[in-house]
Amino acid sequence: MxxxxxxxxxxxxxxxxxxxxxxSLYQAATxxxxxxxxxxxxxxxxxxxxxxxxxxxxxxxxxxEMSTIREGYGRYFFAKVTTPQNVFAGMAEVVTDLRAGGxxxxxxxxxxxxxxxxxxxxSGLGPHFxxxxxxxxxRSKPDPTMLRDILSFYGVQPREAVMVGDTRYDLxxxxxxxxxxxxxxxxxxxxxxxxxxxxxxxxxxVRDLRTVLGL
Numbered sequence: 001m002x003x004x005x006x007x008x009x010x011x012x013x014x015x016x017x018x019x020x021x022x023x024s025l026y027q028a029a030t031x032x033x034x035x036x037x038x039x040x041x042x043x044x045x046x047x048x049x050x051x052x053x054x055x056x057x058x059x060x061x062x063x064x065e066m067s068t069i070r071e072g073y074g075r076y077f078f079a080k081v082t083t084p085q086n087v088f089a090g091m092a093e094v095v096t097d098l099r100a101g102g103x104x105x106x107x108x109x110x111x112x113x114x115x116x117x118x119x120x121x122x123s124g125l126g127p128h129f130x131x132x133x134x135x136x137x138x139r140s141k142p143d144p145t146m147l148r149d150i151l152s153f154y155g156v157q158p159r160e161a162v163m164v165g166d167t168r169y170d171l172x173x174x175x176x177x178x179x180x181x182x183x184x185x186x187x188x189x190x191x192x193x194x195x196x197x198x199x200x201x202x203x204x205x206v207r208d209l210r211t212v213l214g215l
Contacts (some may be wrong), residue, residue: 022039027072
C-alpha cells in the first residue's frame with residue numbers, strides 16, 4: 001500500500017490482551033453482583049471506550065455503578081503488566097520496518113490514556129509512535145475523532161493513511177472518513193464481521209500483513 005501513515009489499534013492487534021481484558025471485566029462486574037454475560041459478549045466490546053463498553057454490556061447502568069466496575073477492572077487489569085512477550089510475534093518488527101522505510105506509525109485505541117502510557121513503556125513499543133489517541137481524550141470508536149486528530153498531526157488526507165485493527169469498531173471508524181483499513185483476524189472479530197466494513201484487506205497472519213503493507 002502506498003500510504004504515509006499506518007495507524008494501529010492496540011489490544012488484539014499489536015498486543016495479545018483480549019482474554020485478559022475479558023477476564024478483568026467479568027471479575028469486576030460479577031463481584032459486584034452484575035450478571036455474568038457470555039464470554040463472547042465481553043470480547044465483543046473490546047475496542048470501545050469503557051463507558052460505551054459497560055453501557056453495551058449492562059444497559060441502564062448508572063454512573064456510580066460504572067465507576068465502581070471501572071475501579072475493580074483497573075485492579076484486575078493492571079495486576080498484569082504488558083511485556084514485550086505480550087506483543088504478537090512479528091508485530092514489533094512490522095512497526096520497526098515501517099519506520100525504517102520512512103512511514104509514520106501511530107495508535108488509536110479504546111484504552112484509557114493511563115492504560116496506554118503504561119503499556120507503551122512496558123511493551124517496548126512506545127518509541128515507534130509519534131502520536132497516540134485514546135478513548136478518554138477523544139470519542140470512542142467507531143467515531144472517527146481519533147483518526148482525524150492523527151491525520152491533522154501529520155497533515156495528511158484519509159487516503160494517505162491506513163487503519164489496522166482487529167474489531168468492527170476499528171474498521172467502521174476508518175470507513176466513516178474514507179480511510180482504507182486492514183482487518184487482522186488474530187484478535188476479536190473474524191472475516192465475516194470485518195468484511196462488512198469494506199476493508200482494503202483482511203489478513204490472518206503477520207506475514208500476510210507485511211505483504212499488504214509492502215514490507
